Amino acid sequence: MKIRILCVAGARPNFMKLAPLVAALDRDPDFLPFIVHTGQHYDDQMSGQFFRDLGMPAPKCNLNVGSGSQAQQTAEIMKRFEPVVLEERPDAVLVVGDVNSTMACALVGKKLQIRVIHVEAGLRSFDREMPEEINRVVTDAVSDLLLVTEESGCRNLMAEGVPPDRVFLVGNLMIDSLRAHMNSAKESDVLSRLGLKSRAYGLVTLHRPSNVDQPGHLAEIMETLAIIADELPLYLPIHPRTRARLGEHKITVHPHIVLTEPLGYFDFLWLMSNSSAVLTDSGGIQEETTALGIPCLTLRDNTERPATIEEGTNILAGTRKASILDAWRQLQQNPKRGRIPKYWDGGASARCVEVLRTYFASGGAAR
Ligand code: UD1
Numbered sequence: 001m002k003i004r005i006l007c008v009a010g011a012r013p014n015f016m017k018l019a020p021l022v023a024a025l026d027r028d029p030d031f032l033p034f035i036v037h038t039g040q041h042y043d044d045q046m047s048g049q050f051f052r053d054l055g056m057p058a059p060k061c062n063l064n065v066g067s068g069s070q071a072q073q074t075a076e077i078m079k080r081f082e083p084v085v086l087e088e089r090p091d092a093v094l095v096v097g098d099v100n101s102t103m104a105c106a107l108v109g110k111k112l113q114i115r116v117i118h119v120e121a122g123l124r125s126f127d128r129e130m131p132e133e134i135n136r137v138v139t140d141a142v143s144d145l146l147l148v149t150e151e152s153g154c155r156n157l158m159a160e161g162v163p164p165d166r167v168f169l170v171g172n173l174m175i176d177s178l179r180a181h182m183n184s185a186k187e188s189d190v191l192s193r194l195g196l197k198s199r200a201y202g203l204v205t206l207h208r209p210s211n212v213d214q215p216g217h218l219a220e221i222m223e224t225l226a227i228i229a230d231e232l233p234l235y236l237p238i239h240p241r242t243r244a245r246l247g248e249h250k251i252t253v254h255p256h257i258v259l260t261e262p263l264g265y266f267d268f269l270w271l272m273s274n275s276s277a278v279l280t281d282s283g284g285i286q287e288e289t290t291a292l293g294i295p296c297l298t299l300r301d302n303t304e305r306p307a308t309i310e311e312g313t314n315i316l317a318g319t320r321k322a323s324i325l326d327a328w329r330q331l332q333q334n335p336k337r338g339r340i341p342k343y344w345d346g347g348a349s350a351r352c353v354e355v356l357r358t359y360f361a362s363g364g365a366a367r
Contacts, residue, residue: 002029002030002031002032003030003031003032003091003092003356003360004031004032004033004034004088004090004091004092005025005031005032005033005034005090005091005092005094005117005356006034006036006084006085006088006090006092006093006094006109007021007022007025007033007034007035007036007094007096008035008036008038008081008093008094008095008096008101008102008105009035009036009037009038009056009059009101010037010038010039010040010041010077010099010100010101010102010105011040011041011046011097011099011100011101012041012046012047012050013097013099013174013282013283013284014096014097014099014101014102015047015050015051015054015056016050016054016173016174016177016178016265016284017096017097017119017120017173017174017177018035018056018096018173019054019055019056019177020173020176020177020180020348020349021033021094021096021119021173021176021349021352021353022035022056022057023055023349024349024350024352024353025353025356026057028353028357030357030360031353031356033094034057034060034088034090035056035057035058035059035060036059036060036061036062036063036081036084036105037059037061037062037063038062038063038065038077038080038081038101038104038105039062039063039064039065039066040065040066040067040073040077040099040100040101042064042066043240043262045261045262045264046240046262049264049265050264050265053181053184053264053265053266054177054181054265060088061084063076063077063080063081063084064080065077065080070100070131073100073104074100074103074104075104077100077101077104077105078104078105078107078108081104081105081108082108082112085108085109085112085114086112089114090114091114091115091360091364092109092114092115092116092117092144092145092356092364093105093106093108093109093114093115093116093117094116094117094118094119095109095116095117095118095119095139095143096118096119096120096173097119097120098120098123098132098133098135098136098139098283098304099132099135100131100135102118102135102139103134103135103138103139106118106138106139106142106143107138107142110142110143113366115144115145115364115366116139116142116143116144116145117143117144117145117147117356118139118140118143118145118146118147119147119170119173119352120147120148120149120153120173121136121139121140121143121146121147121148121153121157121167122140122146122148122152122153122154122155122156122157122167123136123149123150123152123153123156123283123304123305124136124137124152124153124156124304125302125303125304126302127301127302129210130208130210131209132283132304133304136304140157140160140162143166144166144364144365144366145166145168145355145356145359146162146166146167146168147168147170147352147355148167148168148169148170149169149170149171149172149173149287149305149343149344149348150169150172150305150306150307150341150342151169151307151341151342152305152306152307153169154167154169168351168355169342169343170343170348170351170352170355171342171343171344171345171347171348171351172287172291172341172343172344172348173348173349173352174284174287174288175287175288175291175344175345175346175348176346176347176348176349177265178269178288178291178292179345179346180346181265181266181269182269182273184266185265185266185267185269185270185273186270187266188266188267188269188270188271190263190267190270190271191270191271191274194235194258194260194271196235196271196274198274199274199275199276200232200233200276201232201233201234201235201275201276202228202229202232202233202234202235202275202276202277202278202279203234203235203236203271203272203275203277203278203279203280204225204234204235204236204257204278204279204280205236205237205239205278205279205280205281205282205285206221206236206238206239206242206280206281206299207239207241207242207281207282208281208300209241210300210319211281211299211300211319212239212241212242212245213241213245215245215248215249215251217319218242218245218246218249218251219249219251220319220320220321221299221319221324222246222251222252222253222254222257223321224321224324224325225254225257225279226254226256226257227325228279228324228325228328229254229256229257230254230256232276232277233256233257233258234256234257234258234279235257235258235260235271235275236257236258236259236260237259237260237261237262237263237268237271238259238260238261238262239262240262243259269288272285272288272289272292272294273292273294275294276294276295277294277295277296277297277331278294278295278296278297279296279297279299279317279324280296280297280298280299281298281299281300283303283304283305286298286303286305286308286312286314287305287308287312287344289308289312289313289314290307290308290311290312290313290314290338290340290341290344291312291340291344293313293337293338294313295313295315295331295335295336296308296312296313296314296315297314297315297317297324297327297328297331298314298315298316298317299317299318299319299324300316300317300318300319301316301318301319302316303316307341308338308341311338311339311340311341312338312339312340312341313336313337313338314336314338315327315330315331315336
């Protein structure tokens with residue numbers, strides 16, 4: 001009998017983590033993975049396009065939860081996920097990352113006494129104003145098996161009293177995807193489409209509620225980016241949340257900041273690989289820039305991914321005009337070089353499969 005793993009896909013950053021793992025499980029005769037999509041992200045640009053680019057199998061079902069407040073979205077996912085788990089009775093529910101779908105499905109699985117596996121466990125920003133930090137803490141608290149991307153994650157889980165035999169450093173699945181798809185990314189025509197020359201532009205992404213939901217914060221960040229854009233043209237593939245807020249608050253965008261629609265995976269990888277710097281508030285992009293050796297300014301006051309700073313090319317730039325410009329000047333004078341953190345080598349999915357095999361072979365005890 002194959003071990004049936006229900007893999008939860010919810011929002012854009014989940015897809016590049018799940019793709020290599022689902023493929024590796026699928027190739028293995030011991031496992032039968034299948035995807036349930038919560039529908040947290042639903043636009044083709046935010047979801048379908050990534051399934052195609054990453055070559056992912058179609059979800060077995062889609063819960064179509066859509067958008068809502070934190071509580072509405074989380075509750076809706078839980079309500080719609082429970083009957084699916086009851087019907088499927090998988091051997092485990094596997095969740096990745098830190099989005100609302102991750103936490104909601106982990107809670108449902110655990111309460112139905114199904115084993116819960118969390119991939120990207122243990123990351124902590126220690127900032128409970130971030131919805132993702134609550135999702136990380138709650139998901140880890142109910143997970144039976146905790147697979148970790150960087151050493152800080154193991155230390156955080158030990159400090160929280162998680163039994164060490166449930167915690168495994170497996171590396172970074174997102175970097176598995178990056179390495180697997182770099183050749184396809186090279187085929188992208190995104191540079192010619194946007195009229196860009198390699199290393200002659202900066203790439204920006206912005207979507208954290210703390211940066212975009214308050215008009216004062218968003219206006220200050222856009223004003224700061226305008227100063228930078230006078231030195232280096234900036235490209236900003238715009239998240240739907242940010243586009244909506246710019247419109248609602250009538251914030252004008254400097255002409256050297258070019259807004260584009262959200263890009264597909266290959267286009268974005270190629271745009272990032274050829275940029276001279278990235279400014280972002282995303283979690284995953286901090287990791288991808290470290291893997292690519294591209295300088296990254298993180299527009300936040302903290303990060304749950306300290307390896308990108310201690311070892312990689314990432315600099316915490318804060319969210320205020322003075323601190324961002326300081327970090328920008330620092331970057332111009334002394335571009336940060338980095339090294340690749342342990343196990344960010346394209347082999348994370350193989351390590352996950354081996355941990356799962358050993359876990360189930362020994363009976364797959366719950367916590
Ligand atoms: C979510 C995650 C965040 C992740 C981000 C990546 C949580 C708490 N947040 O934030 O960790 O970094 O995804 O994008 O889970 N919308 C669309 N089309 C879509 C999806 C969303 O237009 O396909 C719009 C809706 O107006 C929605 C807004 O974007 O209200 C925000 O979407 P939501 O899923 O609530 O959160 P994100 O900001 O995307």
